[in-house]
Amino acid sequence: MINFLLLPILIPFATAIILMFAPKKITFQRTVSMIGLIAATVASFTLIQRVHTLGIQVVTFGNWPEPFGITIVADMMATILVTTSIVIALFTVWYSFRSIGIEREQFFYYPGVLLMITGVNGAFLTGDIFNLFVFFEVLLMASYLLSVIGGEKKQLKESIKYILVNVVSSALFVITVALLYSVVGTLNMADISVKIAEIGQPGIITTIGVLFLIVFGLKAAIFPLFFWLPSSYAAPPIPVIALFGALLTKVGVYAITRTYTLFFVHDIAFTHTLLLVLSCLTILAGCIGALSTFNVKNIIIYNVVIAVGVILFGVAQMNEEGLMGAMFYITHDMLIKAALFFLVGIIVVITGTANLKKMGGLIKTFPVLGWTYLIAAFGLAGIPPLSGFIGKMLIVKGGLEAGNIWSSLWILLSSLVVLLSVIRIFIYAFWGEEKTIVPLAERKSYKALLIPSVLLVAITVFYGVGAEWITPYMQDAVDVLIDPSVYTDAVLKE
Amino acid sequence: MKMNNVILKTTVQVSFFIIFLFSIHIFLAGHFAPGGGFVGGLLTASALVLLLLTYDIKTVQKLLPINYMMMTAVGLALALGTASISVFFGDAFFKHYFSHFEIPLLGNTELHTAMLFDSGVYLVVVGVTMIIIQSIGGDE
Numbered sequence: 001m002i003n004f005l006l007l008p009i010l011i012p013f014a015t016a017i018i019l020m021f022a023p024k025k026i027t028f029q030r031t032v033s034m035i036g037l038i039a040a041t042v043a044s045f046t047l048i049q050r051v052h053t054l055g056i057q058v059v060t061f062g063n064w065p066e067p068f069g070i071t072i073v074a075d076m077m078a079t080i081l082v083t084t085s086i087v088i089a090l091f092t093v094w095y096s097f098r099s100i101g102i103e104r105e106q107f108f109y110y111p112g113v114l115l116m117i118t119g120v121n122g123a124f125l126t127g128d129i130f131n132l133f134v135f136f137e138v139l140l141m142a143s144y145l146l147s148v149i150g151g152e153k154k155q156l157k158e159s160i161k162y163i164l165v166n167v168v169s170s171a172l173f174v175i176t177v178a179l180l181y182s183v184v185g186t187l188n189m190a191d192i193s194v195k196i197a198e199i200g201q202p203g204i205i206t207t208i209g210v211l212f213l214i215v216f217g218l219k220a221a222i223f224p225l226f227f228w229l230p231s232s233y234a235a236p237p238i239p240v241i242a243l244f245g246a247l248l249t250k251v252g253v254y255a256i257t258r259t260y261t262l263f264f265v266h267d268i269a270f271t272h273t274l275l276l277v278l279s280c281l282t283i284l285a286g287c288i289g290a291l292s293t294f295n296v297k298n299i300i301i302y303n304v305v306i307a308v309g310v311i312l313f314g315v316a317q318m319n320e321e322g323l324m325g326a327m328f329y330i331t332h333d334m335l336i337k338a339a340l341f342f343l344v345g346i347i348v349v350i351t352g353t354a355n356l357k358k359m360g361g362l363i364k365t366f367p368v369l370g371w372t373y374l375i376a377a378f379g380l381a382g383i384p385p386l387s388g389f390i391g392k393m394l395i396v397k398g399g400l401e402a403g404n405i406w407s408s409l410w411i412l413l414s415s416l417v418v419l420l421s422v423i424r425i426f427i428y429a430f431w432g433e434e435k436t437i438v439p440l441a442e443r444k445s446y447k448a449l450l451i452p453s454v455l456l457v458a459i460t461v462f463y464g465v466g467a468e469w470i471t472p473y474m475q476d477a478v479d480v481l482i483d484p485s486v487y488t489d490a491v492l493k494e
Numbered sequence: 495m496k497m498n499n500v501i502l503k504t505t506v507q508v509s510f511f512i513i514f515l516f517s518i519h520i521f522l523a524g525h526f527a528p529g530g531g532f533v534g535g536l537l538t539a540s541a542l543v544l545l546l547l548t549y550d551i552k553t554v555q556k557l558l559p560i561n562y563m564m565m566t567a568v569g570l571a572l573a574l575g576t577a578s579i580s581v582f583f584g585d586a587f588f589k590h591y592f593s594h595f596e597i598p599l600l601g602n603t604e605l606h607t608a609m610l611f612d613s614g615v616y617l618v619v620v621g622v623t624m625i626i627i628q629s630i631g632g633d634e
Contacts, residue, residue, distance in 0.1 A: 002584075002586060003581050003586065003587045006587050010574070010578070010587075013574065014574060017567055017570045017571050017574060020563065020566065020567035020570070021564065021567050023563070059586050059587065060586060061586060061587055061588035061589075062580075062586060062587075062588045062589045062590065063585055063586045063589050
């Protein structure tokens with residue numbers, strides 16, 4: 001079954017097509033999208049096992065020889081990210097049943113989610129730089145729909161900004177690919193890597209590397225290119241924010257990681273130092289934002305920016321510990337961000353406000369929600385048995401090994417700010433005197449929303465406690481990142 | 495006062511079929527000459543737009559009772575289905591097959607599964623264009 005690695009892309013796509021036949025039938029929409037996502041989850045977990053036992057999986061469309069056709073490559077890094085994103089989509093769809101509203105469900109909400117997952121998985125799995133662009137557009141088109149669906153004034157205003165930024169960055173992406181193509185004459189990522197190694201990365205390739213950093217940095221929201229993210233992400237409803245916050249920026253981070261470990265590895269002193277400086281500044285910007293606001297959604301959104309900085313700091317080290325930490329941290333961060341957005345969404349439903357100062361005393365009436373939130377918050381900050389610990393520890397270790405002592409301390413310091421920012425939500429919303437609570441009749445959905453959120457937090461706890469079991473898989477991923485020839489040999493079959 | 499644009503209507507009745515046939519020609523010629531599903535689809539859609547300019551939306555909908563959303567979905571399904579044929583033969587995804595057939599009237603003809611994929615593209619292009627134009631032009 002040489003096409004097995006395509007299933008995580010094809011199943012969501014086929015499901016989205018089936019859903020388009022009856023957009024108004026809500027039961028049909030819900031059951032079919034759930035079935036599709038469960039099938040995709042099973043397929044992607046099987047794929048992890050296959051990649052672990054059989055090595056990197058490669059298929060080139062239409063049986064064309066290797067650098068000429070479009071290649072899809074499932075190495076362990078891509079496969080882990082694909083699995084994580086499908087799991088998150090599964091929980092988001094489950095969470096959406098009671099939170100997104102019937103009007104949106106009848107207007108292609110579920111096809112939008114599934115097409116976005118198609119794009120995200122395609123971007124993770126592709127081995128062709130222009131195909132990466134196409135999958136970026138697939139996921140962006142679907143995300144435009146999701147950000148504007150419902151048509152509230154705020155959404156319309158913010159989606160214009162969001163679309164404008166992404167159109168500009170996509171145009172820049174095409175220009176950069178054109179430049180790269182004119183220099184190396186190929187689009188296959190493995191072939192590009194080999195060609196760049198042959199010519200030894202002259203100045204023009206380094207320039208292209210920086211251009212790629214700008215392009216993917218706009219998608220991933222690194223400092224100074226994160227300006228669009230906080231307000232654009234605050235506008236759509238909670239399940240959509242959870243999807244965006246967990247997946248979209250991480251695709252940009254993945255693309256930076258891929259290009260900076262596969263292509264631009266011959267002038268590390270310049271490119272990776274630039275990445276290091278920018279990631280530290282990204283963390284600073286995120287920390288300032290997270291402490292500046294009393295809006296619960298915005299606090300978590302600024303934490304997305306901090307996490308992007310932390311992961312890229314790990315990538316910038318270019319040693320085994322740093323990359324291993326980045327792999328652990330990106331998976332952890334996708335899961336925990338989705339869980340935190342879910343929980344914050346429940347808090348907003350219960351209190352009817354997103355302003356922290358108007359909340360209080362929820363722990364008496366909602367103990368399960370309170371303690372789940374506390375566990376998720378500790379997980380985000382990286383308290384030892386929980387999921388954020390191992391990734392951040394390895395990243396700091398990698399930083400110290402590479403001799404970046406001050407910036408590694410900076411990462412540790414940022415953990416304190418992260419903890420402070422999320423614990424502030426706990427203190428304001430759950431402690432103190434009881435304030436406004438929406439009456440019971442208007443919030444029947446509380447339990448239906450709580451179950452997926454608690455399960456997702458349980459998964460992150462398992463991810464942290466069971467790090468030992470996950471390590472061999474992460475090791476597979478890092479082996480490819482640390483040595484590009486593993487990737488190129490697998491694709492070009494030399 | 496209602497304008498009686500009989501000249502426009504008569505001309506469109508003739509030119510619609512010419513444009514439509516030309517679009518089918520462009521669509522079928524795509525493998526060996528400039529053309530293909532995308533241009534063919536756009537040209538068909540422009541013939542339909544000409545009908546929309548001459549008559550109103552309701553009349554055109556009554557003339558051609560097509561649900562364009564369905565058309566788009568069928569087109570996507572056709573494209574995905576064609577690309578997946580090879581999966582069942584153990585080849586890589588998107589492998590196309592072709593062979594020569596003796597067809598009465600046409601003689602020796604080459605039939606290629608890329609044609610089915612192109613039909614999918616054609617349906618999607620016509621469907622999407624018409625959805626855009628109808629939803630902007632109509633007033634609920």
